[in-house]
Amino acid sequence: MTLPSYFLDNPYNVEGTEVVGNKLSPENELIEYFVQFRNDDLLDTLNTFEFNLEINENLILQKTLMENKDSFRNILRDAITMGTILLNFDRDDMVNINLQGKRLRNNIKINLEVPSNITLKELTASDYEGDVVTFEAKVSYWSKKRTITHMADYKCPDCGDIITRPFKSKIKDRCVEDKVFYEFFKPNISEDTRRITLREISDDFSEGKLPVSISADVYGKTVWEIELSDKVIVTGVFRSIPLRMENGKISQEFIPTIQVISVQNMKTDKMELPDMELMKKFQDLEAEGKLVEAVIDGFAYNIYKKRNEKKAILCSLIGSIWIGQVGKGNPPMIHILFVGDPDTFKSTIMKYVINVSDNCVLADSTTVSNAGIKAIAIKSDDGRWSIRAGLLPEYHGGVVFLDEFGDLKSDIYADLKAPMIDGWVSKHVAGEDFNGRAETGILASMNPTDGVYDDSKSILENLSVLKKPLITRFDLITKFSIDFNNAYDTQIGEHFDKCDFEGKPESFLKDEEIKLFINYVKTIT
Known part of the structure; x- marks a missing residue:
């Protein structure tokens, strides 16, 4: 049997088995394995253009990988393609075999599962x-x-005869008729x-x-x-x-x-949800009217009081749904700004989100400038210009905590305004148009423009470093101020001491439980 020329140049015997020395080629070792043990999958692959396998399902896969590290990807693809074609087509139908084989090889999706072995x-x-x-x-x-280009056509400059070979800038083949070297003509197989x-x-x-x-x-x-x-x-x-x-x-x-x-x-769209035991705990707390309290009190429990502020952050982590037309109605993101005097724990509360969310990032003004909001151009070590997604598209569906919000550069503020409303970023960068979904909640904290909050001024005056169109993008703005009250200071100190010695009370939900609660609520909003 003769197989398609674009697979390998070497001839095959009547059994379709290429022999190198006294053993099969790696492609044919895999073909024999797939035909014997994955026959039904090969038959389906011609329709699905997809093939699933695990590296540990058979030693032949591990052996082939270890012996052919640099070429394993192509060997695997060729073996699956050849096996599929051999089982689905009559071996005398060479025109169809070549046509469908090339089509399958160029479009097949191989889902190879390999366990992680390093960080x-x-x-x-x-x-x-x-x-x-x-x-x-x-x-x-x-x-x-x-x-x-993997395979290319080469042409005789005198007679025009064309041959196909693995791509090289120059080949040593000579035309039989004219005795001159063939020259590169055009790519034949590329990816x-x-x-x-x-x-x-x-x-x-x-x-x-x-x-x-x-x-x-x-x-x-x-x-x-x-x-x-x-x-x-x-x-x-x-x-x-x-x-x-x-x-x-x-x-x-x-x-x-x-x-x-x-x-x-990694299929991060499939969120981890509470098991039956934890769901029973949620239901019991809800029946007693204590579920919301247990969630709020368990979040940043070491921060004294500030229950409304904690509730607001949890709402931002849960988000909402589009109300009206997507991109034009009310967006699902909930944006929150904490503003107030230094040392009032406004940043500390927000930083706690990383304990209860898998899709969030904590960033200060320096990190934001380096990472960008929409996308930025990066020049790689090899001189290529690359596109890096900014923080908003990178954490689509989650939240971004921007500390020192009043210290950001003016271009960052400009990039924030549109996506905070429509949940979408667009930017021309590195010679390409980058577009991405960015339904990302903004959690921001900052000191007032004058350093301390002045109650005699309006919120806009205390935030004069920000422009009004940006301020109006926030759904909630909360003031933090120092309470010059000895009794209150004593209560804070006693609360911190209690947290240090006793830890989180049993009646509060643990961080992992809060995370699973948030994930569950997201599935029903």
Whole structure:
């Protein structure tokens, strides 16, 4: 049997098995496994253009990966494609085999599940150069999409004869008739590629520390399926690639890069919900009229009183739904601004959100300037310009806490106004138009313009550093002030001492319980 020429140049015997020395090629070892154990899945793949497998389902997959790290992605795709075509088409129908095989190979989605074995922070060239690694990360930014050519057509410059070969800038084949070298004519098989930057999943930037990141090259359908800010599990080969050429020679500086084999979405849209036992606890508290109290009192319990302020933050974490037309009606985001004197715990309360939410970020004015609100252009080490999603699209569906809100730059305020109303960001950056959903609640805290709150002035006068159109975007503005009352100071001190010695009271919900309560309420709003 003869198989499509675009798969491999080597001939196959009548059983469809290519032999290299005394053993099967890695493609055919996988074909035999898939045909024997995944026959039904191969039959379905021609219609679904999708194939699911786990790296640990059979030792042949692990063996092939370890022996062919750099080419495993193509070997796996070729094996699934060839196996699918062989089972679905008559072996004499070469025209259809070539046509459908090429179509399937270029469009198949392979969902390869590989368990995580390392964190991004642990990944170093000295320990992992050339190794296959799997880790969790967030897609931070990407450069423009490009294409790479695997197979190309080469043409005889004299007689016009055309041959197909694996792509090289020059090949050594000569035309039989004219004895001249074939020259590159056009790509035959190409696929999309994009360089992205992956960063560790860390959502507390309040100290101005930026997370660890690494470059990665993705290929094929993955280029179109991943989005900026996606949380993913990435499997690939750790390789250092030359940073630049110096006087025609490779420099000693290399960029650590992941040559991606597979990307699994972490499916963060499926929120963790309370189990039956916790739901029973919620129902019992509700029957006693104590559920709301238990949630509010359990949130930032070490901060004395401020129950309305805590309730407002919890409402922002839960959000709402669009009322009216999406993008034009009342948005689901709830924006809150705390303003007041220093040392009144306004920032401390807001910072507590990271304990009860999986989709939030804490950022000060420095971090906001570096990360941007909508999107910013980043020049990578290799000289490419990339797009990085700003804080609002990155935390779509969650909240962003902006500390020192009065110290932000004027362009940040300008970028905030529109998405706070319509939940959408648009910006032309790095030569591309970036658009993204940004239904993100804003939690902000700031000192008054004069340092302390002046009750003789209006709220607008105390916030004179902000323009009125931006102030009106907030759904709630709460004043924090110092109470020069000895009795109140004593009560605060006693409350702190009690929290330090006794911890959170049993009647209050724990942080994890509050998080699950918020997730549950989100499903019914």
